[in-house]
Amino acid sequence: MRPVRTAFAGALLGTLLLAGCGQGGDTTTSAPPSAAPTTGATAASSGDFPVTVEAANGKVTIAKKPERIVSLSATHTETLFAIGAGPQVIAVDDQSNYPPEAPKTDLSGFKPNVEAIVAKKPDLVIVSDDLDKVVAELGKVNVPVLFQPSAKKLDEAYEEIAELGAATGNKAKADEVVAGMKAAIGKLAAQAPKGKQLTYYHELDTTPYAATSQTFIGQIYGLFGLTNIADKAPDAAGGYPKLSAEFVAQADPDLIFLADVKCCRQSKDTLAKRPGWKDLSAVKNDRVIQLDDDIASRWGPRVVDLAEAIGTAVAKAGTS
Numbered sequence: 537m538r539p540v541r542t543a544f545a546g547a548l549l550g551t552l553l554l555a556g557c558g559q560g561g562d563t564t565t566s567a568p569p570s571a572a573p574t575t576g577a578t579a580a581s582s583g584d585f586p587v588t589v590e591a592a593n594g595k596v597t598i599a600k601k602p603e604r605i606v607s608l609s610a611t612h613t614e615t616l617f618a619i620g621a622g623p624q625v626i627a628v629d630d631q632s633n634y635p636p637e638a639p640k641t642d643l644s645g646f647k648p649n650v651e652a653i654v655a656k657k658p659d660l661v662i663v664s665d666d667l668d669k670v671v672a673e674l675g676k677v678n679v680p681v682l683f684q685p686s687a688k689k690l691d692e693a694y695e696e697i698a699e700l701g702a703a704t705g706n707k708a709k710a711d712e713v714v715a716g717m718k719a720a721i722g723k724l725a726a727q728a729p730k731g732k733q734l735t736y737y738h739e740l741d742t743t744p745y746a747a748t749s750q751t752f753i754g755q756i757y758g759l760f761g762l763t764n765i766a767d768k769a770p771d772a773a774g775g776y777p778k779l780s781a782e783f784v785a786q787a788d789p790d791l792i793f794l795a796d797v798k799c800c801r802q803s804k805d806t807l808a809k810r811p812g813w814k815d816l817s818a819v820k821n822d823r824v825i826q827l828d829d830d831i832a833s834r835w836g837p838r839v840v841d842l843a844e845a846i847g848t849a850v851a852k853a854g855t856s
Contacts, residue, residue, distance in 0.1 A: 589703045593671045593683040601705040602660035602680075606653060608645035609664035612684060613638050614836040615697050616662070618713050621704040627656045634830060634838075650674060660703065687752050687835040694718070697837070713837055720840045724847040725759040729854030735763045736791040737784055737818075740833075742800050744779055751775040752835050756843055760850045765789050785812040791849055792818040793825045795832035802826075825849045 588597045605625045607613040613632035616625055628638045629645045643652060645663060648670040653661060654677055661674055661681045671681045682703055687693040694714045701710020736757060738747050746766035747753040754764055754775070765787035769777035796802045804824035808814040818824050827845055831838045 585705070587702055587705075589682060589699050591682045591699065592685050593666070593681060596680060596682055596703070598660060598680055598703055600659075602703070604657055604659045605704065606643070606656050606658040606661045607632060607638075608643060608648060608653075608670075609662060609684070610634070610645075610830065611664060611686075611834040611836045612662045612696075612700065614834060614838060615700050615713075616704065618837040619697065619701050619704070619706045619710040621700070621706050624704060626658070650677075654679060662700070688750075689752060689755050690721070690839075693752070693835040693839065696835075717837060717840055721759065721843045724840075724843050728760045728847055728850050730761065732854050733761070733763060734790040734850065734853055735765055735787065736793060737765050737787070737789040738793045738832075739796055739802070740776065741796045742802060744781075744784070745776055746779050748772055748775045748777065753832070756839065757846060759843070760846055762791070762846075762850065781810055781812060785816065788817050790817055790821075791823045791825065791853060792816070793827055793832075793846070793849070795827050795829050797826045798829040823849070823853055 585600045586597055588595055590596075601624075603624055605616065605621065606627045607616060607625060608629045610629070610631045610633065613625070613628045614634055616622060617635050617638060622635075622637070626639060627641045627643060629643045630640065631645065632638050632640055641656075643649070643656075645665060646667060648663075648668055650670060650673045653670075653674065658679060661679055663670060663681060663683050664685055666683055671683050674681050682700070684696045684699065687696060694717065697714050697717075698707070698710050701707040701713075738753060738757065739745075740747060746769070747764075748766045748769070749755070749758055749764045750772070754766075757764060765784070766777055766779065768787070769779055769783065771777055792807065794802045794807075803826060804819055804822065807816070807824060808819050813819060825845060827842065831841050831845075
């Protein structure tokens with residue numbers, strides 16, 4: 537059974553990043569978003585159409601291979617290009633900054649303008665949030681939409697990549713990408729030092745918001761045997777609690793990972809200027825890791841890069 541996922545996590549991450557920094561085809565929606573679909577995608581073989589994909593907005597049947605795809609999700613933009621669907625993409629949203637060749641526009645996934653989207657004459661639109669009921673609004677004008685919410689675990693991320701492959705006629709390449717991700721992440725996790733229980737704090741922005749182990753981000757860290765200080769926050773807030781400076785100082789994590797580097801220019805030096813933070817173990821022992829904000833907030837193929845950054849930090853801390 538493929539569980540339908542909530543878009544809360546993706547919406548929150550996107551909102552934080554923004555605050556800190558940025559027709560044709562056939563579709564049916566026979567299952568409401570609250571129903572759990574039974575399969576990922578069905579087609580006679582890779583690239584055969586019509587194809588039916590089970591997304592968060594139900595069963596979406598795509599009559600023929602899409603040639604005018606619009607992506608309103610930075611994560612899914614990355615995936616589309618990674619699985620070989622790049623030439624089919626004619627427009628992406630204003631947050632899709634990778635890969636560089638992606639046809640970035642002023643379209644917004646956070647404030648979707650249906651008229652502007654339809655003007656692109658898409659034969660498939662891909663979203664990770666259903667803000668302003670964009671899925672239903674596009675459905676009214678017969679624009680096929682795949683609603684693929686933010687993943688809560690790695691298996692869901694892999695599943696979405698495979699589904700985008702089926703939906704775009706690039707199933708074989710998508711399966712190859714997923715297999716590569718699984719192998720790479722598995723190898724990185726297996727190489728992590730064992731025995732030393734290290735604690736960590738993952739900062740989303742300077743508020744500071746963090747991510748618990750119940751989130752997609754937290755699962756990645758869990759593969760390396762790390763203990764998340766945010767798990768003891770008094771209010772988990774759907775997995776993304778707002779912590780106090782005092783909470784972090786008292787927890788004194790062994791490692792601090794910053795996902796607010798590009799947006800908010802955070803570093804070990806800026807952390808040291810926060811009240812009570814200059815004596816944190818991670819600051820004193822040079823265990824503050826600056827992540828790429830985008831990679832740290834997306835659940836596409838580049839999650840391998842995030843895992844690599846975490847693995848490197850854990851290995852360094854385990855030998856010091």
